[in-house]
Amino acid sequence: xARSFLVSIILAVLLIASGWASTTxxxxxxxxxxxxxxxxxxxxxxxxxNARWMFTDKYRGPGIATGGPIDGYAGTYHVRYFYxxxxxxxxxxxxxxxxxxxxxxxxxxxxxxxxxxxxxEVESGLAVGWRRVAD
Numbered sequence: 778x779a780r781s782f783l784v785s786i787i788l789a790v791l792l793i794a795s796g797w798a799s800t801t802x803x804x805x806x807x808x809x810x811x812x813x814x815x816x817x818x819x820x821x822x823x824x825x826x827n828a829r830w831m832f833t834d835k836y837r838g839p840g841i842a843t844g845g846p847i848d849g850y851a852g853t854y855h856v857r858y859f860y861x862x863x864x865x866x867x868x869x870x871x872x873x874x875x876x877x878x879x880x881x882x883x884x885x886x887x888x889x890x891x892x893x894x895x896x897x898e899v900e901s902g903l904a905v906g907w908r909r910v911a912d
Contacts, residue, residue: 811908813892815840818902823847826903830858837861842871850903851875856884873903882907 815830824847828840838861842854854871869884869891882894882905894907 813894813907813909815894815905815907816899816902817842817850817905824852824854826850826854826856828856828858836866838866840866845873849875850880850898880905 831837840858842856896905
């Protein structure tokens with residue numbers, strides 16, 4: 778129940794941030810195929826986060842972010858994601874910034890922002906809702 782509520786809150790924040798909330802229901806709905814979620818948890822290795830991600834209802838898997846700070850979540854990492862099958866998916870430079878209890882997250886490829894997200898700390902880690910950025 779709490780997990781469903783958390784996911785709902787994060788998705789609502791993403792929709793508001795994307796401008797959808799300022800439209801009416803008669804307007805075009807946002808593309809539901811451009812919403813993802815990731816949960817980052819601390820690894821036993823300092824500066825490393827384990828990831829469990831999903832993109833829409835079709836893609837999901839584990840990941841690992843390395844090179845970050847020893848304490849907290851905010852910092853710069855290099856992250857690699859995999860599908861549940863073990864096959865490589867994507868890799869990014871990951872920037873996690875904290876402003877009080879809200880985290881903003883950016884995934885970059887060659888210095889260009891590829892996806893953005895917003896998150897918050899939960900009992901099990903850092904929960905982040907995200908969407909890809911259009912070219």
